[in-house]
Amino acid sequence: MIKISTVQLWVHDQEAALEFYTRKLGMEVRADVTMAEMGGFRWLAVGPVGQPDIAISLMAIPGAPVMDPETADQVRDLMAKGFGGTVFLTTDDIQTTYKELLGRGVEFVEEPVEQPYGMDTSFRDPSGNQIRLAQLG
Template sequence: MNAGIDVMGLYVHDQDEALAFYVERLGFQVSTDVRNGSFRWLTVQHPEQPDVQLGLFKPGPPMQDAATAEALQALVAKGAMPPLVMRVKDCHASCAAFRAAGVEITQDPVERFGSVDAGFRDPSGNGWKLIQIRA
């Protein structure tokens, strides 16, 4: 029987750059950072969600062959991967804090469907949505 989701993977082109972005700019914490030869298992966690890890993975062996890794890198760089969603208490305040930390906001907060949402991208091109659900 499944116990639940533990790690959700995200492809990045530079793990050190991604680590700095998620920790220094978004406030995540390092969960795991281990190496096995050229392979690095790197995960971070949101401080308010310790049971879920976000894997910052570089495409390539042993997970993919070189051609697949190159294709994945191109898709990530184009912003073609599905966005991740982060629920926030105050979308306007979160955008302001992220912008002050040097995060590129790609969509300012917009009110719609009983919520407020905004967008940003990480250094690899992965899209994120910030969602504030209105009571």
């Protein structure tokens, strides 16, 4: 059986992303390893408490030879527009979660609204990645 274990989001600043995903969203660190033999490459991953088999890798935008400067700029531009990636989160009580996250400083793009599949809202991380939060049902 194939399972999803890790998804990747590009981030401008791994420390700011770590702060946002752990302190504001309440996720936990899955991995934080810097590899000197790979030029100081840092593998940073977080995940939701209670879902130890799922992680989000918060990947710094690499330079050459992995990514040329023009491509890196394109990735940054897409992130700034909210199109660098999307994470979909669910909650059992969207109104309570919405208020809790607002209290932690999360800036929402919209208030929760009724959709055909349940209630839905969105916010962005410090790099501009879109996060959708839904109460399904």
